[in-house]
Amino acid sequence: xxxxxxxxxxxxxxxxxxxxxxxxxxxxxxxxxxxxxxxxxxxxxxxxxxxxxxxxxxxxxxxxxxxxxxxxxxxxxxxxxxxxxxxxxxxxxxxxxxxxxxxxxxxxxxxxxxxxxxxxxxxxxxxxxxxxxxxxxxxxxxxxxxxxxxxxxxxxxxxxxxxxxxxxxxxxxxxxxxxxxxxxxxxxxxxxxxxxxxxxxxxxxxxxxxxxxxxxxxxxxxxxxxxxxxxxxxxxxxxxxxxxxxxxxxxxxxxxxxxxxxxxx
Amino acid sequence: xxxxxxxxxxxxxxxxxxxxxxxxxxxxxxxxxxxxxxxxxxxxxxxxxxxxxxxxxxxxxxxxxxxxxxxxxxxxxxxxxxxxxxxxxxxxxxxxxxxxxxxxxxxxxxxxxxxxxxxxxxxxxxxxxxxxxxxxxxxxxxxxxxxxxxxxxxxxxxxxxxxxxxxxxxxxxxxxxxxxxxxxxxxxxxxxxxxxxxxxxxxxxxxxxxxxxxxxxxxxxxxxxxxxxxxxxxxxxxxxxxxxxxxxxxxxxxxxxxxxxxxxxxxxxxxxxxxxxxxxxxxxxxxxxxxxxxxxxxxxxxxxxxxxxxxxxxxxxxxxxxxxxxxxxxxxxxxxxxxxxxxxxxxxxxxxxxxxxxxxxxxxxxxxxxxxxxxxxxxxxxxxxxxxxxxxxxxxxxxxxxxxxxxxxxxxxxxxxxxxxxxxxxxx
Numbered sequence: 224x225x226x227x228x229x230x231x232x233x234x235x236x237x238x239x240x241x242x243x244x245x246x247x248x249x250x251x252x253x254x255x256x257x258x259x260x261x262x263x264x265x266x267x268x269x270x271x272x273x274x275x276x277x278x279x280x281x282x283x284x285x286x287x288x289x290x291x292x293x294x295x296x297x298x299x300x301x302x303x304x305x306x307x308x309x310x311x312x313x314x315x316x317x318x319x320x321x322x323x324x325x326x327x328x329x330x331x332x333x334x335x336x337x338x339x340x341x342x343x344x345x346x347x348x349x350x351x352x353x354x355x356x357x358x359x360x361x362x363x364x365x366x367x368x369x370x371x372x373x374x375x376x377x378x379x380x381x382x383x384x385x386x387x388x389x390x391x392x393x394x395x396x397x398x399x400x401x402x403x404x405x406x407x408x409x410x411x412x413x414x415x416x417x418x419x420x421x422x423x424x425x426x427x428x429x430x431x432x433x434x435x436x437x438x439x440x441x442x443x444x445x446x447x448x449x450x451x452x453x454x455x456x457x458x459x460x461x462x463x464x465x466x467x468x469x470x471x472x473x474x475x476x477x478x479x480x481x482x483x484x485x486x487x488x
Numbered sequence: 489x490x491x492x493x494x495x496x497x498x499x500x501x502x503x504x505x506x507x508x509x510x511x512x513x514x515x516x517x518x519x520x521x522x523x524x525x526x527x528x529x530x531x532x533x534x535x536x537x538x539x540x541x542x543x544x545x546x547x548x549x550x551x552x553x554x555x556x557x558x559x560x561x562x563x564x565x566x567x568x569x570x571x572x573x574x575x576x577x578x579x580x581x582x583x584x585x586x587x588x589x590x591x592x593x594x595x596x597x598x599x600x601x602x603x604x605x606x607x608x609x610x611x612x613x614x615x616x617x618x619x620x621x622x623x624x625x626x627x628x629x630x631x632x633x634x635x636x637x638x639x640x641x642x643x644x645x646x647x648x649x650x651x652x653x654x655x656x657x658x659x660x661x662x663x664x665x666x667x668x669x670x671x672x673x674x675x676x677x678x679x680x681x682x683x684x685x686x687x688x689x690x691x692x693x694x695x696x697x698x699x700x701x702x703x704x705x706x707x708x709x710x711x712x713x714x715x716x717x718x719x720x721x722x723x724x725x726x727x728x729x730x731x732x733x734x735x736x737x738x739x740x741x742x743x744x745x746x747x748x749x750x751x752x753x754x755x756x757x758x759x760x761x762x763x764x765x766x767x768x769x770x771x772x773x774x775x776x777x778x779x780x781x782x783x784x785x786x787x788x789x790x791x792x793x794x795x796x797x798x799x800x801x802x803x804x805x806x807x808x809x810x811x812x813x814x815x816x817x818x819x820x821x822x823x824x825x826x827x828x829x830x831x832x833x834x835x836x837x838x839x840x841x842x843x844x845x846x847x848x849x850x851x852x853x854x855x856x857x858x859x860x861x862x863x864x865x866x867x868x869x870x871x872x873x874x875x876x877x878x879x880x881x882x883x884x885x886x887x888x889x890x891x892x893x894x895x896x897x898x899x900x901x902x903x904x905x906x907x908x909x910x911x912x913x914x915x916x
Binding site: 294319333348394397398 | 728797800802803807808809810813818
């Protein structure tokens, strides 16, 4: 890893996409996330790092209200997407999730054809008027996910028959088929081998031009490689948030420094 | 790292010592013991099954053949009135035919009793269907009555003293005369499947019971399948997890363990008592069986829904599917093999269920197969119950044969369940 390169990396945009203020999450009695304030910029890769159980995935799942599906989870605080409160009563979480796509830790394609996997989102949201439009969306999504050339001749085959890395890129294609504004990725490479990881990371960097990408990762190297901004979580607190170069080379908080240098975690 | 020095290092272990050797031998012996106990258990189970099947087959196989006599009947005006074919003297016609057939026979009643009571109706139906046969001779193959069927199958011991025997010497002699003429045959007993119940074993069949069971199971399926799946989906996917849903869950599990006779009493009180539905009706039987099958289907469906990996639900939720879309587009199709398997096993259970059907009167003596689910009839298990209870010798082998038919259907249903499970099993 060339550390010098991180320092020089700049953030392209300073437009804020998501604003979170005073976010608290409780799982039953457990206070899992304590008073988190974060601004996530548009067209930027933001990485959440931290030891296991620090609340980074919990926070990620607040951003598209996936925590709603956990019966015992309670979310407090204010999270705004483009200035609109996403926890407002009038917001339909189902529609929100089309705007804020998600890619999970383990590749989880539907046991359906590759085509149907990608077409599922546009279909249920009624985004296309006819088959030709749907075909076009499937193709562009697979192209953006750098999977088109590998699967274009077998779109009718089952998505579960692909290799692990291909499956994960299929899941990315599925997530971007509904043209989301934000793409959330929960440790997208933890189940992949190094080659597939490299492909997905390259893809994340390309996706940055169209989406705001938020990625949770255990690997500090990965955070350093793909992100422009990094947030460090520890024991449910947001310890430090800043430009990736600064976090990795000149952390302000001693806990960040300990984690980066491998003393905690 | 400094801790290491304060602990004594592990003692060096002599893996070849007698002590360790004995331990290894003991462990091996224990493993072998377990294996032989397991093999023994399987062996006993198989032996029991083999015993059951072989006992059924050894008594039941005879019922799949029925002794018939081939007779030449001449429709003479002496017995037949062409103007009233319905009420002509067919009994007399058969007596005359049999007297002709058996040399030296004098007692017409006695020799005609060799033939089944249904023979006169066979003779009647033949000429009613074609009145032009008047004055002509036709060949009829009619079943023998039960005692002679037993005799032909060797189930009546000729060495028994005459006083203790069902057939007297002259009756046996008459039948032997028929045998020597080569007019006695033992073809496959189609009546067993094609006739409804009868007082006479040689004419009794399972048609009514098969239709009754079919209608009852159809009703049971049409009620229990949608209701069971609906309840399971709601409980598993939508119901809030609280005391109330726990209470419901415990009660459904308890319902599955309630003895079936209790469901029969419930059906008797509610369907027959309050709603005034008819007795012996397959539709009511089906509703009763549905009560019993519901918990089984609900439990199987919930288990199948639970087995769908959460990652599939998350994936669907993640692209913005609503709860209902997640269930109907993804979870339910994946759970379908499990649901179908559970349902078929539930139905197979219902097919063999006797007690609730007895209580709603499906053990009635009905001599016609039901044309609709609302006509009185018996069902397979209750038919077995009736036959097992009948004194005629011929019903002994027919009871076993009916059990074999029932077992055949059960095996078939289970085979379908296994096929569906393998066919639609998906990997993810």
